[in-house]
């Protein structure tokens with residue numbers, strides 16, 4: 001199977017691996033499953049995440065990591081944005097991905113007009129950045145958001161404001177909603193399936209949020225697994241709107257291998273039925 005994992009709250013919180021994650025992911029790799037990571041976090045480059053996962057004991061290459069920053073870059077590249085200008089509200093990972101596909105990243109003091117405003121989590125967000133983003137969008141720049149996650153989990157159970165808070169402030173000022181690339185939009189997950197050469201029947205989505213991870217999986221028709229190691233409680237998952245309810249809920253990833261057996265079993269049963 002191709003198994004797509006969210007990162008924060010699923011594999012780690014902050015810099016600490018979530019219990020059972022390291023052992024289980026290594027077990028799944030040894031069993032021949034292809035593991036991919038899909039995060040709405042846009043602050044760092046894919047190589048940074050690959051290094052972090054490898055450092056935690058989960059050997060990973062950058063090709064197996066899809067960030068909302070990279071997905072946004074792929075989206076803009078597909079739109080023919082190379083050579084055009086972008087004002088970025090975000091951190092270095094986002095600016096690097098924009099530059100890597102040939103966009104000209106404008107600095108705050110540049111007087112050039114931006115063709116695009118791209119916004120994500122920015123822990124150095126200021127009124128000056130908000131003002132510039134507003135000015136560009138009001139002047140006609142296309143407004144693109146890496147994600148709209150309201151919060152972002154840290155170790156120890158605390159949460160901090162997420163990229164959605166920056167995006168909402170720009171949208172409020174400009175009176176315009178952005179094009180959203182990250183989860184729960186399906187763009188990035190579809191790119192992963194294409195990269196993996198997997199059909200929807202051969203993939204599973206694992207996450208800790210119903211409104212992003214579960215919803216994106218369900219929109220593409222993938223079986224979804226919610227782990228309770230992140231921001232969602234069992235009660236909240238069961239009370240989520242119908243389209244955000246996971247197919248499976250696990251306490252930790254240690255239960256994932258048996259869930260995958262059920263998924264594969266159900267698949268064989270379905271194939272058998274079709275064949276019969």
Ligand SMILES: [Mg+2]
Nearest residue numbers: 006008009208
């Ligand atoms: Mg998460």
